Amino acid sequence: MFTPFEELNTLLAELTGSVRDIFGDTFVGAYLQGSFALNAGDVNSDCDFIIATTTLPTGPAEDQLRRLHDEIPTREGFWTRHLEGSYADVTSLRGIEGLGVPWLFCDHGHRELIWDTHCNTLHTRWILRHHGITLAGPPIADLVDEVPPQAIRDAMRVALPELMAGLRTWAPFDTAWAQRYTVSAYCRVLYTLATAGVTSKRGAAEWARDHLDPRWRPLLTQVIEDRARGWDPHDPPRPGSLEATYEFAAYAESLGWPAP
Template identity: 75%
Template sequence: MFTRFAELDTLLTGFTRAVRDILGDTFVGAYVQGSFALGAGDVHSDCDFIVATTELPQGEAESQLRRLHDEIPTRPGFWTQHVEGSYADTASLRGIDGLGVPWLFCDHGHRQLIWDTHCNSLHTRWILRNHGITLAGPPIADLVDEVPPDALREAMRAELPEVLRSIGPWASFDLAWTQRYTVTTYCRVLYSLATGKVASKRGALEWAYRNLEPTWRPLLTQVMDDRGRGWDPDDPPRPGSLDATYAFAVYAESFAD
């Protein structure tokens, strides 16, 4: 068992077999990271993966991977629509020096692979190194170095002023989902800034509830309680919650100093 969902485990098993066949000798291992690795995955989570390779996919291997990811969402079932991850070469996956290298990336709910740095982050490396679930291959700690806490803190300090601006171009603030995602993202960044570690969405919200000023507890409680509403394009933010979120953003960004 990799997760608590039998359907997802079956998908991951077949997916790992397929990419191993496609990549051949360049396949090193396949791993789950993200919320499922942190023990917090639920039906509102995507399942994040990293496939480690000796070299970045190219040529026929890249073409076959593109066909695979175009086909997976057409299969029946729930989890075929909710996988996300990247194909990372072991050299750039190893440590900080590999940051900035684009990896072949499957975005949540998308069928077309792109070259992107989405998963090439200290955040991903920390989760992999400390909590990654091995689907196939050597222990992930053999492939990923420890992430220095101060390096993670510095990355979060740089990210704080960009959180709100980075969300706007791809997620509408007219949606309740975006309001909740924004608050949660700030909490995760603040948690990493404070601890030099990475928490799940729920874990970061609970930490914020305990450690930030009590005035923010109603907002944090609303975000936690409303997670079950999921993503709904017709679901607007609760009255007043967006203004509270913008105020929380100002408060959170003050920690960058």
């Protein structure tokens, strides 16, 4: 059992089998990362995967992958619309030297694959190295090096001042989902700065509730408890929660810890 959901396990087995057939000898392995690898996946999660190959897919293999991911969301079921992941070559996957290499990427619920660095991050490598779930192939720790603590902290120190600007380019701030996502995103950055590790959105919010200034406990508790509301484009933020979120973001950006 890869996840608590039988339907999702069946889909992952089918995806792995189809991809193995497409890649043939260039297939290396299939792995889960993200919330399910962190033992935090639920019905409000997407299912994050990494499929490792000896070389990046091109030609007929790329064409077949595109057709496969165009077809999967048309199938019956819930999880067919909640896959997200990338096809990574083992060379660029192994260590930080591979950062910046675009991988063929399936965005959450999308049918069109794009070349993108979305999954090619230190966070992804850390999760794979420490908690990755093997669907097929060798243990993922054999393919991914340890992420240097200073490297992942430095990446978060750079990301923190730009986080809100980045969110504003795509997050619908008139929804409760975006309000919760924003708080969780800041919590995850602070968690990594403090620990040089990675945890789930809920785990980061719980950590923040326990370790940050107590005045943020009501906001963090609201974010944790409201996760069950899921994505609803017609669900507005709770009164005052968006203003509190902006204040929390400014607070998080002001911390500047730990020192370089």
